[in-house]
Amino acid sequence: MPHIHIKSFNPVALPAKKDNVDFLFMASNVAHKDEHLVATSIDDKEFFLLIKDTAENVLLKSEKISRPSPTYLVKQALNKYAALTNSEILASNVNDSSKNVHLQKDDSLWTIHDFVKGFPEADDVRIEVGFGSGRHLLHQAKENPEILFIGIEIHKPSVEQALKQINILGLKNLILLDYDARLFLELVPSNIVSRVYVHFPVPWDKKPHRRVISPAFINESTRVLAPQGRLELRTDSENYFTYSWETFISLNKAKLEVNKNQEIAISSKYEDRWKKMEKNIYDITLINEEVSPELNLEGSFLFKNGLDEERLNKLNTTTQKVEGGFIHFERLYKTDDERMMFRVSMGSFERPEHLYVIIGKEKSYYFPTQPVPSQVNFAVHKHLDKLLHG
Ligand SMILES: C[S@@+](CC[C@H](N)C(=O)[O-])C[C@H]1O[C@@H](n2cnc3c(N)ncnc32)[C@H](O)[C@@H]1O
Incomplete structure (x- = not known):
């Protein structure tokens, strides 16, 4: 992660601007006096920089929750904040703040709020959850230019890699989002998706609550799937397969297909690895047969006034x-x-x-x-x- 060590922390009055970066305000943790957040705005994206002001040195880095993609925005903001505050830099891994040539076009990278503003219209929509290296997703998008693909991935470097490939290949039918796919599904209109791919999800054997497959995820997938739409789980983990099978079968009603060591059109990076190790690969596919009620996103996030x-x-x-x-x-x-x-x-x-x-x-x-x-x-x-x- 990009970060800079500076000698001492010399905050400046905010708001202030340094070239193309606006620094809006600073917030200091009331319980931990060494932690400060600086609200930052660049290219219409707002996020925090985190300052850890310890006795030994001062660390400047991006704050995890609000961190935007691509990372070059964070790099720029870090360098500009250090310059704005006239900080003496002791160490830095933020050497390249320029945009990678293949990241210059980022209209294929949406934020969750772009989807809230308006879900993209298409006759056929397919979603891949946790696309990792993107091999399967990019292959599908290339082969099916008339279908809109949406790839969701929480690992930001994978998102940037896939974005570069989209630009290199000139794909117009693929949108990426770095967000938790379990939450994203709650925004997808009902009955419009023909496939939800979940290929080699992290098994999370020790933290099962983090698994993608859960009763709530299956219910949301069923809601977004058109009749005859398919939720495809593919895993090498026998444990995850057993857990998922039990979760699917506990539904009141379901049409399911199970396959073992089935070849599919494109083998992902993980799949290649498991095949080399001669591991079994399991597929569970749910075929939706229901028409679900329309999605209702009406409600308010406004607050009353007052500070106590x-x-x-x-x-x-x-x-x-x-x-x-x-x-x-x-x-x-x-x-x-x-x-x-x-x-x-x-x-x-x-x-x-x-x-x-x-x-x-x-x-x-x-x-x-x-x-x-x-x-x-x-x-x-x-x-x-x-x-x-x-
Ligand atoms: C084991 S990798 C498999 C990647 C790819 N599907 C493949 O077959 O090579 C699982 C991926 O799922 C992503 N992931 C895990 N939980 C997720 C979630 N809730 N939403 C989106 N992506 C998630 C991880 O970051 C990781 O890249």
């Missing part, structure tokens, strides 16, 4: 359950413009979102982006507003 510092201090580090979900107040910050800010995790238990909420006398809002408009998030938001503002 004592109330916020009491909430810090607590967890509150809400019907179908929860909110956990992870960290409290005070901004340099007399506002407060919480880092929260909220939403459904299986696939929570991590977000920041800025609380001001006049206005409170999520930064940099709102939660995904799911029914659970609307319910949690309502509860959150009551906790913050009474």
